Amino acid sequence: MHKEFHESLKRIREDLPRLSEILQLDDAGQIGPWAKAIDTRLLARFDPDFPLVAAVCGGGSSGKSSLFNTLIGQSRSPTGGRAGMNRRVLFSLPAALAGRADLVAALLDPFGLPAAPLGQPEELLSPGGPLHVSTAGRVVLLDTPDFDTGAGGRYANRESARGALEAADVLIYVFTNSNYNNRDNTDFIAEMLTGIGRRRCFLVYRVYPSFSTEEVVAHARTVAGHIYGAAAEESVLGVYRADEDNRVAAGEAFMTLRPVRESDPPLAEALEGLDLARLRFDLHASIVADVLARAEELAGRARESLQGLERYAGGLRAAQALCLQEALSFFPMDRVVRRFAKIWAASDPPAVRFMRRTGSLIELPVRAVLGAAGRISLPVSSRRTSLRRRRP
Numbered sequence: 024m025h026k027e028f029h030e031s032l033k034r035i036r037e038d039l040p041r042l043s044e045i046l047q048l049d050d051a052g053q054i055g056p057w058a059k060a061i062d063t064r065l066l067a068r069f070d071p072d073f074p075l076v077a078a079v080c081g082g083g084s085s086g087k088s089s090l091f092n093t094l095i096g097q098s099r100s101p102t103g104g105r106a107g108m109n110r111r112v113l114f115s116l117p118a119a120l121a122g123r124a125d126l127v128a129a130l131l132d133p134f135g136l137p138a139a140p141l142g143q144p145e146e147l148l149s150p151g152g153p154l155h156v157s158t159a160g161r162v163v164l165l166d167t168p169d170f171d172t173g174a175g176g177r178y179a180n181r182e183s184a185r186g187a188l189e190a191a192d193v194l195i196y197v198f199t200n201s202n203y204n205n206r207d208n209t210d211f212i213a214e215m216l217t218g219i220g221r222r223r224c225f226l227v228y229r230v231y232p233s234f235s236t237e238e239v240v241a242h243a244r245t246v247a248g249h250i251y252g253a254a255a256e257e258s259v260l261g262v263y264r265a266d267e268d269n270r271v272a273a274g275e276a277f278m279t280l281r282p283v284r285e286s287d288p289p290l291a292e293a294l295e296g297l298d299l300a301r302l303r304f305d306l307h308a309s310i311v312a313d314v315l316a317r318a319e320e321l322a323g324r325a326r327e328s329l330q331g332l333e334r335y336a337g338g339l340r341a342a343q344a345l346c347l348q349e350a351l352s353f354f355p356m357d358r359v360v361r362r363f364a365k366i367w368a369a370s371d372p373p374a375v376r377f378m379r380r381t382g383s384l385i386e387l388p389v390r391a392v393l394g395a396a397g398r399i400s401l402p403v404s405s406r407r408t409s410l411r412r413r414r415p
């Protein structure tokens with residue numbers, strides 16, 4: 024299904040511009056952006072060679088960079104005690120992607136900024152486009168800036184974190200004992216993961232070694248519940264604990280990750296072993312379902328609003344008719360008609376002259392009109408005055 028979709032999409036992508044060229048359609052301006060969107064947003068993403076993109080994310084100083092380094096097996100991302108250290112995204116670029124410029128372009132598209140290879144780790148400490156390091160693995164890992172550094176509702180890195188989260192197929196959410204119950208962080212993550220479509224995630228708990236498995240499970244359940252609500256169970260792909268270790272802090276060792284459920288594979292293996300086609304299909308299906316549900320909701324609201332407007336217009340029409348009826352009863356119809364007759368006679372049109380010559384026939388239509396005016400229902404008082412005025 025996944026493969027068929029990719030093939031069909033590719034055919035449309037190739038045939039439509041050719042058709043436009045053959046038919047000499049004057050739409051080059053539209054075809055270009057359309058083709059680019061298909062290339063980067065859809066075609067590459069459904070390419071069987073497009074790697075899994077997993078974003079490591081979490082609050083400031085939760086251990087994201089330490090985990091990123093652990094997973095790529097190289098100490099490339101700077102780690103430290105100051106929250107909000109990483110200001111840009113660092114991603115691992117599998118060596119297998121080297122010859123696939125189209126896939127790399129698609130990978131970078133959500134960031135909207137040109138990428139460059141990482142030179143010195145310090146480059147990550149100032150804001151800018153994403154940087155990359157080459158790895159032997161098959162997974163693209165993103166080390167993202169934290170999204171909770173800042174104050175008064177303004178967060179320094181949220182936009183950059185947002186790009187990374189939207190580019191990812193899955194997330195690896197790192198949390199600690201001091202922030203696992205922080206609603207602000209989980210709310211932001213929840214918005215990213217479940218706002219439109221549902222991205223699944225791995226949970227990594229940097230925890231004191233003294234914590235029991237039950238405590239770790241209970242805290243992980245709190246985090247999952249805050250992010251996914253009722254869908255927590257099926258959305259969490261695995262829970263891992265990384266016990267606090269001073270050698271990690273000293274930069275002498277990588278983190279040690281242990282699956283909380285003993286039957287689960289190590290995190291790196293779990294990532295490599297994900298059924299990518301299924302995962303991506305589910306993700307896109309959930310995005311389409313959410314988009315349609317929102318559209319349905321909007322259409323429902325629009326229908327309700329239209330009904331309200333129709334009722335309002337009906338009310339206005341009824342009020343207008345009532346006012347008109349009332350106003351008509353005060354309209355001095357006899358005076359208007361007499362004035363009209365006067366002007367008509369004064370302008371002395373040839374037809375009138377002719378009629379005058381042929382007798383007093385002129386009196387006839389005017390009298391008829393005046394008679395009609397007299398019959399129009401007028402308020403008694405105004406009819407009386409007009410009758411009185413008509414008498415010499």
Ligand SMILES: Nc1nc2c(ncn2[C@@H]2O[C@H](COP(=O)(O)OP(=O)(O)OP(=O)(O)O)[C@@H](O)[C@H]2O)c(=O)[nH]1
Nearest residue numbers: 084085086087088089102103107108109169268272
């Ligand atoms: N004791 C101990 N310290 C750790 C461990 N893992 C990470 N740290 C330390 O915690 C601090 C923050 O770790 P980072 O990996 O830089 O955290 P981060 O989430 O990338 O931080 P920002 O990029 O600033 O948001 C560093 O001083 C790490 O050395 C651990 O297992 N044990």
Ligand SMILES: [Mg+2]
Nearest residue numbers: 087088108109
């Ligand atoms: Mg970091």
